[in-house]
Amino acid sequence: MSDKPSDGHPSASDIPDDVWEQFTRDTERDIRGSAPKEPSARARMVTERLRLQEERGEVPPGWRTGPVPPESNRRAGRRRTLWTVLGVAVAVTVAVVALKPSLLPGDPFGTGESGAGEASSLPAETAAPTSAPGASDPETPTLDKPFAGSPALRWADGEAGIVLPEAKAVGAVSKDRVEQALKLTKKLLVAANLDPATVRGERPEAALDVLDPKQPGLLDNLNTALRSPSDKHDPLTMFSRFDPDEIRPVGDVIKTRGRMTFEKGSHAGVAVRADYTFVYPVMRADGSTEVTRTIVRRVLDVELADPTRYRVTEGRLTVREYDEEVGNSACDVHDGYLHPEFPSNRDKGTDPTGPTTDPYDRSKVLDDGAPCGTVTRT
Template identity: 55%
Template structure:
């Protein structure tokens, strides 16, 4: 295009263009063509085009590409393939995450305690996951609901039991606020309530008593003038038999055969007081104690729970109406209902029954009773014998 066209030999009335004008026309034309021709982007431009721009409008980048002369879709194939690959991986990742979330929701719905143990790393669900019940202020109207059927373990001895919501040991024995009553001052009533609480603790929770040792502190709280009761208890502690059974007032285990699991005994109940018919005050106590135990043999892992419910009435006598020793308790009534302990054995110890043992003594009979049902009254004239229990 830089060459001059040949001069025509044909005659014409028009004069030919001067050489300087023609050269200028050629230069301008070549510059325009060079400016409008497509250009392959540089390596830097290609890297910038494939780099994601967070938070920016993609349409602006497209406009810039078109204004620079880059054709739409210029070398964009590999970048789109890479983006499609990342999107596919993200979809697979969210799909797997969704499966895990759905599985977790199902596990929580079916077994909350197990789900919590997986999260915390503990093989436990009750003590951590179960809220303690408020103090019992009146007789319940029904038995507690049945819990997760999981078996107790050495780490979780109260798993699957209503006792998981009971208080620990002496914390579950609370004396009510004292008032003056029956001719006794408020201070005298308060002292009697405190002594009753100590008697319950020393009879059912003190480690020495549970090991089968002589409960001297508990015996020392009983009025020495009540000789018949003290004589029966003393005989039962030294030479137990059917008619002299220390288990009517004390919880004791044979350490040669069983040992406690941990140091916690679960406790649930209430204490009330009222005016006695002949002056003074009668304190009424109704408590359930749950003992987790394992065989004393090395390597034993099966946990058995023995449940003991005690009803105890003691009198704070008014010296003006009854001869009594100041500061001592006069026992009016004591009763016991025991579950998951060998029936018909009168050796002065509670004997929890394990699944791998052959039951001893008479076979249980009658309708099954829930030992955690504190709405059930312990009638003094209830039939004797070995009964069935619905759970332990």
């Protein structure tokens, strides 16, 4: 009898044993996790023969273990394991966020919870504002949040708030000369209002070094004011200073906002106008944790004159005019220091005679000689 069926296809008995063995080795690992299937008679016969070979120690390599996976398969396995671990972590995170959405930064679900997002910083001021800043949340400043409830919360920190305009030539004055004047003006503002030594009442040497010693009377008047402050000679007209025996700064940040412009000067140089407001959070030096703020606005007109045509010192500024306005400092005290008032110790029996002003309103022109009044906010 022929071993070949009538349809012309080979029967299982015609397939060599080594082919069946290879087939079994290649497919065992793939079918191990699938639903069990009844093997054919030929497959059972080969499997039984391989089992007997295993008992005699004649099992071919890879029979029970399967072929060694190539390197690419091992890498893929590690990726799958990693994604599984990440998947578990993501699931846990989703569950936590579902219970407390405020844990996500920026309050993406619009829960409106307090502190859901930090106030965004304002862009640099490039022109005079048309009105005062809008109302802020009525929060009380604390040691941890000294600018809470203040428009200055969105202002730049310290020196970062003094952004110089792009220098350009002005008439015969070169671009480099204009840039020098702008940098000197910034140096003066920083040294007079932001330098920690100046703010704690020390002599502002760095600021004085920017001023031209040949300008008649200026340095003499400032030195007199620093040495023997009085109503006539008041260092606060140029410098921001607190008495260290009375006041301590809260943190190391002073908020700053303003702008700087330039034009052709009257002494063959470049004239610079600086208009900046500084906000100082402070506390008492006696250990009290009550926090308040003093706000100082300064308008300063200086010129870097041409030393080849005028009797000036190269690299020093000539001050043409300077003015200031202070919010939240005791009136009629002329000892050379700012004296902020705290909500807990304001004298309720004394009513200021001056106008009520918003110290954050940078849209107004400073009123020279205005009487001491009341600030609407600090």
